[in-house]
Amino acid sequence: MVKIFNFDFRCYRRRFLQPLITNHGIWSTREGLIIHLRDSGGNCGWGEIAPISWFGSETLEEAIDFCRQLPGVITREMIFSIPDSLPACQFAFESAWEAMGNLLRYPQSLRYSGLLPAGEGALSKWKTLWEQGYRTFKWKIGVGEFSREWEIFDLLTRKLPPTAKLRLDANGGLSYEEAKLWLGICDHVSKVEFLEQPLPIPELGGMLELSASFQTAIALDESVATFPQLQYCFQQGWRGIFVIKPGIAGYPSRLRQFCQQHHIDAVFSSVFETAIGRQAALQLAAELSPKNRAVGFGVHHFLN
Ligand SMILES: O=C(O)CCC(=O)C1=CC=C[C@@H](O)[C@@H]1C(=O)O
Numbered sequence: 001m002v003k004i005f006n007f008d009f010r011c012y013r014r015r016f017l018q019p020l021i022t023n024h025g026i027w028s029t030r031e032g033l034i035i036h037l038r039d040s041g042g043n044c045g046w047g048e049i050a051p052i053s054w055f056g057s058e059t060l061e062e063a064i065d066f067c068r069q070l071p072g073v074i075t076r077e078m079i080f081s082i083p084d085s086l087p088a089c090q091f092a093f094e095s096a097w098e099a100m101g102n103l104l105r106y107p108q109s110l111r112y113s114g115l116l117p118a119g120e121g122a123l124s125k126w127k128t129l130w131e132q133g134y135r136t137f138k139w140k141i142g143v144g145e146f147s148r149e150w151e152i153f154d155l156l157t158r159k160l161p162p163t164a165k166l167r168l169d170a171n172g173g174l175s176y177e178e179a180k181l182w183l184g185i186c187d188h189v190s191k192v193e194f195l196e197q198p199l200p201i202p203e204l205g206g207m208l209e210l211s212a213s214f215q216t217a218i219a220l221d222e223s224v225a226t227f228p229q230l231q232y233c234f235q236q237g238w239r240g241i242f243v244i245k246p247g248i249a250g251y252p253s254r255l256r257q258f259c260q261q262h263h264i265d266a267v268f269s270s271v272f273e274t275a276i277g278r279q280a281a282l283q284l285a286a287e288l289s290p291k292n293r294a295v296g297f298g299v300h301h302f303l304n
């Protein structure tokens with residue numbers, strides 16, 4: 001008998017308390033969709049579509065169009081035939097399907113990384129996060145002028161306690177030469193855990209070269225954001241860190257199988273989703289995250 005589900009959805013939008021400033025620009029509002037499935041037995045499952053189109057996922061409009069064209073009653077087959085062009089929808093619908101009738105539980109064993117503001121705001125913000133229990137921090141670079149960012153980095157790494165770990169995220173905003181400068185600096189600062197996406201997506205060869213030339217680990221993020229990209233970079237020989245954003249990485253079952261088969265060094269990362277998407281993503285992180293890697297799901301504050 002074909003299993004069918006009542007389906008409905010609604011859109012949401014939440015303004016960041018502090019706009020996120022990265023090499024991609026300024027992000028001030030997170031918009032997404034919450035989907036709801038209910039079966040004939042009254043079991044319910046919730047899922048979240050939280051696209052980041054500038055990371056290669058579908059746009060919000062494409063996700064809304066997809067949900068609008070669905071009937072009010074959908075089948076399991078429809079859930080598992082969502083195209084790879086809609087990875088945030090794939091994630092949401094399978095998460096909702098997996099959650100149906102299951103006890104939702106927040107994994108307890110994870111350590112979290114706190115996101116510092118870009119620029120000199122990091123110099124005052126780190127202490128608040130430290131007092132909240134964070135021991136791993138992420139700071140965006142490639143936003144301001146190199147020499148100023150290096151100056152702030154030097155002050156920040158001197159201020160951070162010895163047990164702190166610092167992740168630098170360039171969002172693909174460095175030139176090859178600047179990436180070499182940053183890695184040369186980081187090779188002398190043991191607090192640095194890794195440099196995330198130093199070069200733009202097309203420069204995988206350059207990042208492979210850099211990963212062979214410096215001690216500091218390099219993490220791919222934008223380069224591996226969707227499942228086809230993740231597969232491609234692995235096939236091209238990337239064995240460094242993979243930043244996994246479950247919310248835009250497509251079907252959780254496919255991601256689980258890939259991570260378990262290839263034992264990749266994964267750092268799980270937020271797409272600034274609500275508690276619904278967060279719960280599903282953290283379930284995956286608890287299953288698949290190496291024990292020594294904090295997850296990039298530090299609490300992020302919104303105005304509404
Ligand atoms: O990974 C983390 O520590 C927090 C999430 C985070 O940094 C990001 C989430 C979504 C988009 C990006 O601006 C940014 C990233 O590049 O990793």
Ligand SMILES: [Mg+2]
Binds near residue numbers: 196197221
């Ligand atoms: Mg990143």
